[in-house]
Amino acid sequence: MVTQSKNKSINGRLVAIGCNYEPWIALLEQSGWKTHCCYDLRTADAILEEYSPCICIVDLSNNDFSLNSISLRANKTKQVRWIALIKKEQLETDVICQFINNYCVDYFSMPIPSTLLLDTVGHQLGMLEIEARTWVEVTSQHDMGLYGDSKSVKQLRDMVRRVASTEVNVFLTGENGTGKELIAKSIHNLSKRKNAPFINVNCGSLTSDEEKIAFLNSATKLHDDEKPKFNGTILLDNVEELSKELQDELLRYLQAPAGESINEDVNCDIRIVVSSSADLETAVANGEFSKELYYRLNVFHIKVPTLRERGSDIYLLAEKFLGQFSNEYNTLASSFSEDSKQLLLRYSWPGNVRELMNQVKRAALLAEGSEVKAEHFDLPSKSNLKQSLRNIKDEAEKDVLVAVLETHRGQVASAAKDLGVSRATMYRLLNKHNIVPDVRYYNNGQMGE
Template identity: 85%
Template sequence: MVAQCQTKTNSGRLIAIGCNYEPWIALLEQSGWKTHCCYDLRTADSILEEYSPCICIVDLSNNDFSLNSISLRANKTKQVKWIAIIKKEQLQTDAICQFINNFCVDYFTVPIPSSQLLDTIGHQLGMLEIESSSWVEITSKHDMGLFGESKSIKQLRDMVRRVAATEVNVFLTGENGTGKELIAKSVHNLSKRKNVPFISVNCGSLAHDDKKMAFLRASSPSQEDEKSTFNGTILLDNVEELSKELQDELLAYLQTSSGDSLNDDSCCDVRIVASSSSDLESAVANGEFSKELYYRLNVFHIKVPTLRERGSDIFLLAEKFLAKFANEYSTMASSFSDDSKQLLLRYSWPGNVRELINQVKRAALLAEGNEVRAEHFDLPSKANLKQSLRNIKDEAEKDVLMAVLETHRGQVASAAKDLGVSRATMYRLLNKHNIVPDVRHYNNSYMQE
């Protein structure tokens, strides 16, 4: 059921699954909502995808739907406020209680208290409007780092939105070229510090003999003024390249409540985002990087996905970059030929988004007409085709396994049943992808949410 609220001040969307035309629906319509019932889950999927952010009311009182199917859909949606309708006796059912606890902002028992439901929906509509403003900012201003529709990039957007609202230090890891600096900028611009400076410092370029927190002094907007104050966000890029001396300086800063002890004449109110493309845990184990500093920086870890993990996002990004460069270089290139699309999707992209940008820039310059063809890219046309297709299939298979395990909280037997395979086959697939289901991990994840 889709409903659109068209009051004097608000507009919103309401999806209701499995609901009959009841008095509370009539009350919603009288208050300005248009209501339409939806019983088919495939239709609900398309509506949820098209109209998110939205509110979804699901009627579980008649047991018309598999709770696992509803849970799977609720787990995939990050901008949907779920409200459950149940019978009072269903509160004695653990699965129902877990669903409400994990996914719902509220629930109502039949018969529905219409006025209370209307108040709840109105409040959640207001919450959606507040949250949506943050998502608009993410997707419009910083989409080069967070643009895409793959599962991995949606999860990344969600983590960025959540951590940006806090003041904790963030640790970004990922291969070269994945866009870690763009993610750091998104964290900054979605935080309360968005109106103060964001400074990126390459730790490999810092002087190893500088004793006064070189990265803070180097990033100060007024280096000549010894009493200047820097309030902002600093990205410590390639943090693994900090010298031992600067590691000690940074640790000393993090161990104090302010930066005053580092320099009597300056004051810093800084949020630190650190990034690394190397295995910093191994560096800690080898004594090359301070263990205490590592744990101080790694308060909230974000692993930035590789481009090959993002599936069809590759082509979405390519289209976006092509439009940008065609405009920048005044070329006619506006689309990709079929062979160029196949080439983009099957290539493994070891250089990630940075490599894609360079390749699309080259193609935009070489294309003589409207269409970009495969020969305009400096990429192998047929090499590793079978391997690339196998990688795409394996990544998709792994994503499905992880999603189903998450839905079933790590329970292999129930996950296998949902997939329609035997437990033996399920374990074989888990071993193939090195997935070790940990029931405690999934339970803790749900409790934290």
Template identity: 80%
Template sequence: MVAVSQNKSIDGRLVAIGCNYEPWIALLEQSGWKTHCCYDLRTADSILEEYSPCICVVDLSNNDFSLNSISLRANKTKQVKWIAIIKKEQLKTDAIRQFINNFCVDYFTVPIPGSHLLDTIGHQLGMLDIEASSWVEITSQHDMGLFGESKSIKQLRDMVRRVAMTEVNVFLTGENGTGKELIAKSIHNLSKRKNAPFVLVNCSSLARDDEKLSLLDGTYRNEEGAPFDGTLMLDNVEELSKELQDNLLAYLQAPSCESLDEEMASDVRIVATSSADLDAAVANGDFSKELYYRLNVFHIKVPTLRERGSDIFLLAETFLTKFAREYSTMASTFSEDSKQLLLRYSWPGNVRELINQVKRAALLAEGNEVKAEHFDLPSKANLKQSLRNIKDEAEKDVLVAVLETHRGQVASAAKDLGVSRATMYRLLNKHNIVPDVRHYNNGYARE
């Protein structure tokens, strides 16, 4: 049964799944809620999609629905506060306990204490109202790395919102310039630690005996002598030396009760970032497998600007307004040729490169309009050449990968690719790839 309700004083909604018309629903109606009931999970899906942020009460006491199907819906819903109704004996079931622990803000056992439930729902609506306001406030700040309307950035915002409210470590990956530091700050500012310090440590600049990681083991103190209780961003975490990897792993593995006196122990949340292939580093033994698993509790792949096509011009306009105000220039619009240039370019430097290019254009523009000549970007002809280079690099990578798979055997590699041996040799010559069967672990040698 699905019930939809709206409170008179708060612009929030209640969705109830699997609930009969019971006294607690009547109590809600008396308090100003309107309800409609039916048994249909597909209807629940559409209601949750349309009405979130909202409260969702799910009745699990009669086993009318698969717990897995409810869990899947709870996992994908946005800004929904879940409350479970169960029988007392169901608390002995691991699956029920796990569902409540993972997805619910509260639960009630039948018979339902109506007044208590009403108080809980009212409180959660208030929390939703505060969270929604905080989310709008943060995402309206364009420099927080979460601005845009593309599908990929909307998914990123949702993941950041979800994980920020937890205490788990986060692992951000993505190309240079995608805004990983800004996203790490967003996670911090949306978390319960927002009033605590946010400390960035560039791992590539750490020496083997560097003491910057002392804030992990409790020896770090602020001016008042208190331990570090904030968010630690480990940028370029793949650059940590073996010694510092071991130190960090030891901290993460040690029970808090054994590491220090409880009052003096640090309470650190780690957001690690990397632009490298850490899976390969683990496979090669260059990065600790155990540490990787400890850091990679919640993985977020930050999209490239190329994957955010619909955001490119939106971001450019935002940055132009900012820099025109900052540098007191008249630049306010883009010419048609500059728009086409922005949209055609592949942006290998991502958002960071876009920011720098728009800053340059804002400074060079003599009037209201920014023109293509104000950007330091390749011309249309050069763009065609760039696309050709990208295609050649992709072709070379495929050839190398297939040769490695077939241990340098050209004939079998050609067969796998569906080309003749003559074509295979022509492609190898084109890319200066020399097969070396004797060293098939590498698979090839390049001139």
């Protein structure tokens, strides 16, 4: 019997990619399902966006689509349950099995058992309803790294929700201060391991001498059993700093058969999340990081956007932080002046969310009344920014003049011709930068100013 939903947002919608109108589709429609068949993947993108939450059945039996294209769509869609249709002999194909294992809730081989399929999609519809009601909102106040309305952070939240329900290893990359640890915690809190420990290990502080593999041994401190079992999540922060020895130990653990532990004192069933602000691909190419380990860790890659890429979120985050710190420090600060707003939006935030948080904390403490002003931030003012740009331009202009003069051995006329300016303009520029060309010095291999 098909599970019927009382939630209007989940109403028995099904998308069939690469499927002809067949008896099993007619049966679904007779049972109250709203179906849509399509062959074009771009059309499928639009339909999945409109239909979500929904069931998506993809026919892989005729190899009409590249698995990579389907995987990309399965990876980015939210609240879509994927089911594959295949030929029985395709189960001998590794890539097909890997796709089913990573992205599908079920599969059926030809010919399609209509009644069983009807039961399966009905059950998955019920699961979607439960999921929609019970998903934890990851934009809560303690998860500031995921708070915002920008397109990039919405996509980030969708990826976190999708991967959290799986057991795959996650690889987080992004600049310092973007909130990679908060994202790792969100993945843990949204997973079935949420009641187990979450351990953050800074790989830069580990040495092969102190522990055989420190992040696994740390689990023994959490239990009093003779042989404790650790089934939580471990974040390996700054994973690029793992020593060669620990890289080898970690790789050996990942290669071990299921249920086998490299630590005799601890039964380990862990999920690994790694993070890095470095270019790990370059480190692999240079032989500084194990290639095989990199590919085993980089199962699901999430690139955390910078605050610069989240422009519309800057003020939202600032307001959120201000409310938090005003309550924490019992200050009156509750709003931003117009000049402080402009300063927040104009600054490039090289330290990302962490820098914004620290700046708002400072402002909340310094504000004497209810309004935070630009002077309460330790950031370059508008005039200082203009002055910095002017200085950069002047220095670059001076460097070009000196270099051209050196090329032409101090001859102003030929240097001016090379730059495409008149001799008068050339002398004006030289005077501006206090450059005095002396042909004798240039001919002796020196530059005089």
